[in-house]
Amino acid sequence: MSSSIVQGLTKSLAMTVLSEIGDKTFFAAAILAMRHPRKLVFAGCMVALTVMCILSALLGWAAPNLISRKWTHHITTILFLGFGIWSLWDAFNEGESEELAEVEAKLDADFKANTGAKGKNKAVISKKQKRPFLTQLFSPIFLKAFSITFFGEWGDKSQLATIGLAADENPFGVVLGGIIGQALCTTAAVVGGKSLATQISERIVALFGGVLFIVFGIQSFLSTVES
Incomplete structure (x- = not known):
C-alpha cells in the first residue's frame, strides 16, 4: 500500500471517528437498534454511510479537475481550520446530550405515528398489495435506517x-479510512445502544475533533501544492 493511500486512510479514519461519535446519526443508530433487529439497523446505516463516503x-x-489544484488546496485548508474552530466552539458553548434528546424526540414521534397507522390499517388491507415497491424488495427497517442516516x-x-x-489526499485511502471509521462508530452505536450514547461526553469528543481539524488545517497550510 503506497504512502499516499496510508496517509489518506489515517487522516480519514481519525476524522470520521471523532466527527461521528456523538453525532445525530450515531444516536439515531443507537436508538433504532433498541427497537428493531440490530443486523437490519446496522446494514441500513452502513450502506447509507458507504454511499455517502x-x-x-x-x-x-473531481474538484481539482474543475478548479485549479492551488485553489482546492487553499479551500481545503480553510475548511479544516473552519471546522476546527466550529468544533471547539461547540465544545465550550453547547450543553451535553442535546442531540440525543432531539433525535430521541423525533424518533419517538415517528414511532408512535407508525404504530398508530399500522393499527388502523391492519384490518382493512392486505400487507403486500399496499406496501410500496421499495419495501417489497427491502425491509422497512433497513430503509428507515438508510434514509435517516x-x-x-x-x-x-x-x-x-x-x-x-x-481533494487533497488519495481518494481511495480517504474512502477506505472513512468506511472503516463509519463501521467502528456504527458498530459501537448498534451494540452499545442508548446506554453507550448517554455515557459519551459530547464536549470531549468535540474538543478532540476541533484540535484534529486544526492540526489538519495547519499541515495543509504548510504543505506544498502539487502541480
Whole structure:
C-alpha cells in the first residue's frame, strides 16, 4: 500500500471517528437498534454511510479537475481550520446530550405515528398489495435506517470534510479510512445502544475533533501544492 493511500486512510479514519461519535446519526443508530433487529439497523446505516463516503470522495477527487489544484488546496485548508474552530466552539458553548434528546424526540414521534397507522390499517388491507415497491424488495427497517442516516449526513460537517480531504489526499485511502471509521462508530452505536450514547461526553469528543481539524488545517497550510 503506497504512502499516499496510508496517509489518506489515517487522516480519514481519525476524522470520521471523532466527527461521528456523538453525532445525530450515531444516536439515531443507537436508538433504532433498541427497537428493531440490530443486523437490519446496522446494514441500513452502513450502506447509507458507504454511499455517502464514496459520493463525497468522488466530489473531492473531481474538484481539482474543475478548479485549479492551488485553489482546492487553499479551500481545503480553510475548511479544516473552519471546522476546527466550529468544533471547539461547540465544545465550550453547547450543553451535553442535546442531540440525543432531539433525535430521541423525533424518533419517538415517528414511532408512535407508525404504530398508530399500522393499527388502523391492519384490518382493512392486505400487507403486500399496499406496501410500496421499495419495501417489497427491502425491509422497512433497513430503509428507515438508510434514509435517516443518509439524509442526516447530507451536508453535515463530516461530509464536507471528506470532500475537502479527498481533494487533497488519495481518494481511495480517504474512502477506505472513512468506511472503516463509519463501521467502528456504527458498530459501537448498534451494540452499545442508548446506554453507550448517554455515557459519551459530547464536549470531549468535540474538543478532540476541533484540535484534529486544526492540526489538519495547519499541515495543509504548510504543505506544498502539487502541480
